Amino acid sequence: RDDFVTCRHKKFGDDFKWGTATASYQVEGGWNEGGRSRSIWDDFVEIPGRIDNGDTGQVADDFYHKYPQDVAMMQKLGIKNFRMSFSWSRLLPQGSSDKFNQQGVDFYNNVIDALLAAGIEPWVTLYHWDLPKVYNDQTDQGGWLNRNMIDRFNDYADFCFKTFGSKVKKWITFNEPQSFTWLAYGLGIHAPGRCSSYQADHCLKDGGGGNTQTEPYITSHIVILAHAKAVQTYKQVYQATQKGEIGMDVASAFYLPSDQDNQDDIDACDTKMTFEYGFYVDPLVFGDYPDKMKNLISDNRLLTFTDDEKKMIKGSFDFLGVNHYYSKYIQYTGKVGRDYGDDPRAEQNDYNKTGHLIGPYADSNWLTIYPEGFRGLLNWIDKRYSHPKIYVFENGVSVPGESKAPLLTALKDQFRINYYKDYILNMEKAISEDGVDVRGYFAWALMDNFEWTNGLGVRFGMVYVDYQNSQTRYVKNSGLWYSQLIQSNTIPDYNPNLKFIEEAK
Numbered sequence: 021r022d023d024f025v026t027c028r029h030k031k032f033g034d035d036f037k038w039g040t041a042t043a044s045y046q047v048e049g050g051w052n053e054g055g056r057s058r059s060i061w062d063d064f065v066e067i068p069g070r071i072d073n074g075d076t077g078q079v080a081d082d083f084y085h086k087y088p089q090d091v092a093m094m095q096k097l098g099i100k101n102f103r104m105s106f107s108w109s110r111l112l113p114q115g116s117s118d119k120f121n122q123q124g125v126d127f128y129n130n131v132i133d134a135l136l137a138a139g140i141e142p143w144v145t146l147y148h149w150d151l152p153k154v155y156n157d158q159t160d161q162g163g164w165l166n167r168n169m170i171d172r173f174n175d176y177a178d179f180c181f182k183t184f185g186s187k188v189k190k191w192i193t194f195n196e197p198q199s200f201t202w203l204a205y206g207l208g209i210h211a212p213g214r215c216s217s218y219q220a221d222h223c224l225k226d227g228g229g230g231n232t233q234t235e236p237y238i239t240s241h242i243v244i245l246a247h248a249k250a251v252q253t254y255k256q257v258y259q260a261t262q263k264g265e266i267g268m269d270v271a272s273a274f275y276l277p278s279d280q281d282n283q284d285d286i287d288a289c290d291t292k293m294t295f296e297y298g299f300y301v302d303p304l305v306f307g308d309y310p311d312k313m314k315n316l317i318s319d320n321r322l323l324t325f326t327d328d329e330k331k332m333i334k335g336s337f338d339f340l341g342v343n344h345y346y347s348k349y350i351q352y353t354g355k356v357g358r359d360y361g362d363d364p365r366a367e368q369n370d371y372n373k374t375g376h377l378i379g380p381y382a383d384s385n386w387l388t389i390y391p392e393g394f395r396g397l398l399n400w401i402d403k404r405y406s407h408p409k410i411y412v413f414e415n416g417v418s419v420p421g422e423s424k425a426p427l428l429t430a431l432k433d434q435f436r437i438n439y440y441k442d443y444i445l446n447m448e449k450a451i452s453e454d455g456v457d458v459r460g461y462f463a464w465a466l467m468d469n470f471e472w473t474n475g476l477g478v479r480f481g482m483v484y485v486d487y488q489n490s491q492t493r494y495v496k497n498s499g500l501w502y503s504q505l506i507q508s509n510t511i512p513d514y515n516p517n518l519k520f521i522e523e524a525k
């Protein structure tokens with residue numbers, strides 16, 4: 021293929037940030053050590069049937085103890101940027117900053133110091149879904165349903181800026197707000213497991229069910245305000261001296277029309293991305309929710325921002341973050357469905373009208389591989405927000421059969437290399453041919469980890485973690501390939517013998 025012949029000569033900019041990503045509850049373990057209090061995920065994993073195989077993140081990758089080795093490994097691989105998240109309950113076990121946990125502060129200082137000594141820049145996500153339990157167990161509204169969360173998050177963020185801001189220069193307020201609002205308050209499959217969108221067996225005991233999607237809108241609204249307030253604090257109090265940057269990280273799939281000659285299907289794709297990415301990013305850029313959402317969401321379920329709130333939200337970012345994994349076909353139905361994101365009145369599908377599968381499946385049933393969709397999404401963001409500065413904070417894949425494969429087979433993850441190669445090539449085209457301003461790329465994930473509802477049974481890492489043998493790490497071929505990419509700043513040669521994407525089409 022021409023693409024792969026020419027791509028090896030294409031260099032990324034010298035300042036392009038290549039990195040790998042993780043999140044606290046997914047890698048740390050040490051759940052009851054060092055003064056850490058319980059988070060909503062500690063509770064959730066204990067509910068029978070919620071996590072595949074009954075797995076938990078209590079030990080996970082044991083990053084809590086093994087971080088020195090992980091930092092050394094990254095240094096050896098030449099990884100220069102590391103995205104991690106802070107565990108709020110490790111830093112502030114009671115939630116608020118008046119009683120902080122020195123052991124938690126020491127732990128993150130140690131990690132950050134080790135990274136900096138190894139020439140690796142820390143990129144810190146303040147919230148990757150592990151809310152302190154104290155803020156969920158309340159007599160009034162719990163968790164993100166409570167407007168007090170705006171001040172509570174600001175207090176936590178302020179503590180982090182003050183404590184770590186001399187060393188951490190890249191901050192991400194929230195990881196994927198749509199995931200932890202829809203999945204946790206709509207579908208009830210993430211902590212704290214509330215369902216306001218539909219009735220399923222697992223919802224009934226939570227007292228949810230029946231109401232049409234109210235809580236995802238309430239929680240999203242509060243999260244957007246919490247983001248804006250924390251960014252305001254950073255900009256007003258810290259940015260001039262600390263000279264860092266802050267933004268939010270929002271996930272989106274890319275959507276293609278099920279029938280490419282049907283204008284309703286075509287329009288529904290844009291609507292769908294507006295509901296997914298625009299839901300959170302339009303407020304940050306324009307100061308309000310997208311008109312499409314205002315027009316389509318019934319019963320005043322979409323909340324409104326006051327004029328003062330709009331002022332605070334608008335411009336509350338230094339960069340836009342995006343997580344991207346997959347694409348789907350969209351068929352306009354005109355009917356409100358039940359899946360999350362139902363309001364675009366369209367169904368998402370892996371097959372189009374003619375029965376064509378959009379791309380091969382990963383090990384996760386939601387992940388269908390369509391590399392060109394990455395380029396499409398980056399262009400959509402570029403156009404909608406008038407050429408913003410973008411960081412890709414997550415992109416990656418689980419390999420079919422990998423979890424049950426013997427170690428040596430799992431390490432030969434050509435499937436993952438092909439995914440990365442094809443996706444990164446499309447990002448490169450978005451940059452060099454379409455002029456999209458992508459400044460960095462973080463592979464999800466540095467290593468296999470606790471994959472939320474899939475537990476330890478689905479692997480996304482470039483490094484294998486042997487959960488049966490003291491969490492021993494083994495670099496997979498994809499890790500070696502990525503290392504080569506980073507060091508040459510060029511996409512390494514395509515291996516013509518392994519054209520799985522081509523074959524699957």
Ligand code: GBH
Pocket residue numbers: 043046195196199209271343345386414464471480
């Ligand atoms: C990322 O989300 C997360 O940020 C990261 O923590 C995680 O490890 C990584 O994905 C890999 O899974 O259950 O059928 O409703 C990616 C976007 C959005 C993908 C929600 C899974 C749930 C599908 N995710 N989606 S379903």
